[in-house]
Amino acid sequence: MEITxxxxxxxxxxxxxxxxxxxxxWTEAENLEGxxxxxxxxxxxxxxxMEIDRLxxxxxxxxxxxxxxxxxxxxxxxxxxxxxxxxxx
Numbered sequence: 711m712e713i714t715x716x717x718x719x720x721x722x723x724x725x726x727x728x729x730x731x732x733x734x735x736w737t738e739a740e741n742l743e744g745x746x747x748x749x750x751x752x753x754x755x756x757x758x759x760m761e762i763d764r765l766x767x768x769x770x771x772x773x774x775x776x777x778x779x780x781x782x783x784x785x786x787x788x789x790x791x792x793x794x795x796x797x798x799x
C-alpha cells in the first residue's frame with residue numbers, strides 16, 4: 711500500500727487508536743511518501759477490529775451495570791419546577 715501525504719492522517723489515526731507503531735518503508739520521509747506491505751495493512755485492520763470488540767465489551771458492561779445498579783430517580787415535577795399543582799387544575 712502506498713502511503714502519501716493525503717492518506718497519512720488515516721494511518722496516523724489508526725496508530726493512535728490501537729497504540730501500535732506500524733512500519734512504513736519511507737522513500738521520502740520529508741514528503742510523507744512511502745509504502746507498507748500488505749501483511750502490515752492486514753495487521754492494522756486486525757488491531758482495529760480487536761479495539762472495536764474491546765469497546766463493545768466495555769459498552770455492554772456499562773449498560774449491564776446501569777441496568778443492575780441504578781434506578782430512575784423519582785421526582786415530583788411540580789416541586790422540581792417550583793410550581794403548585796393546584797395552578798393546573
